[in-house]
Amino acid sequence: MSATIERHDFANSAALAEALASRVADALQARIGEFDRASLAVSGGRTPAAFLDALSRKLLPWDRVWVTLVDERWMPESSERSNARLVRAHLLQNEAAAAHFVPLVNDAPTPEAGLAEAEALLEPLPWPLAACVLGMGGDGHTASFFPHAEGLNAALAPPPGSRLAATSAQAAGEPRVTLTLPVILEASLIALHIESEPKLRVLDTARAAGPVEDMPVRAVLRASPRPVEVFWCP
């Protein structure tokens, strides 16, 4: 079973960041042109900072853009590991300061306890996503779909209408909240942002046959209704 991807390769991280920012800005602009509002989900982790900076400088009617996260660690934004903190620092600045940001974490003690409230805050967004920018870990996780995670099945095949799921895995560190697979697959643009040779090898392995539970990025690659656009640099 081979995954459908469209590769965009770049010489370095700065060139990739600019190109990905332009691609996402175009997707947002197209949706706004048609429906007046657009939504975007971005990932956290170490990779996206330069891309988010570049996107923040794009000229768009940002007051018509709703931004949320692909996934989040269940911890306050005061933590260095908070994905929301990354988005506030790198995307919600410059032109994009006018965007509406909807984080996924609330004051509940666990993702399971906070899921209904987080889902309710997502309800007013203009769905489906105009763009969803995924990352990928060296273990083949994407979003918070970690290999053999507790909650993985519900995140990949949720009850109808569920936009969020709670997952936990030793490799994930903290408990997580994540967009569900159907929400990601509905996005008009699904981009996968990866940097380094080792991550490219992980992607090659993920594209080969093998269980989804071992490398959950396979769930996206195999089920995506359109090519997943891979943005890569060494």
Ligand SMILES: O=C1O[C@H](COP(=O)(O)O)[C@@H](O)[C@H](O)[C@H]1O
């Ligand atoms: O845990 C996470 O990891 C992935 C990949 O992060 P990176 O640091 O290797 O770029 C990220 O896409 C996800 O949003 C994050 O929660």
